Amino acid sequence: MTEPDATRSFSMTLPLTDGANGETLRVHAQGFAFTQDGATARLTLRGGGRVTVKDIPTGTELDLLQTLELPASPATTHQLSADIELHQRGGRLPVFRKGAPAFRPEVDCGRGVGAAARCRP
Numbered sequence: 001m002t003e004p005d006a007t008r009s010f011s012m013t014l015p016l017t018d019g020a021n022g023e024t025l026r027v028h029a030q031g032f033a034f035t036q037d038g039a040t041a042r043l044t045l046r047g048g049g050r051v052t053v054k055d056i057p058t059g060t061e062l063d064l065l066q067t068l069e070l071p072a073s074p075a076t077t078h079q080l081s082a083d084i085e086l087h088q089r090g091g092r093l094p095v096f097r098k099g100a101p102a103f104r105p106e107v108d109c110g111r112g113v114g115a116a117a118r119c120r121p
Contacts, residue, residue, distance in 0.1 A: 004085035
């Protein structure tokens, strides 16, 4: 793939103080993707040595939800990042809207999912 015409990057550190082996931390990036003729995009999520990539072809309008699953082990700190790359044919640079994709970490303990969920045996 060629160099992008525009990029946005976001990162965060997520220390886990609770949890147990075998549990899963799900990090969601959610938003809306709209690519006009000649434009493409790519969303890349990284964390805990895992990577997810979503390519968005030209002429796309869709609600986007990309999830990265990580082990929710206690006393672990995850470095998380999201990168958005935009490619525009013809030299016209894409424009980013104000605001940023939201990171909403959730831990699934088998008893429901929530941003403030605490897992206990």
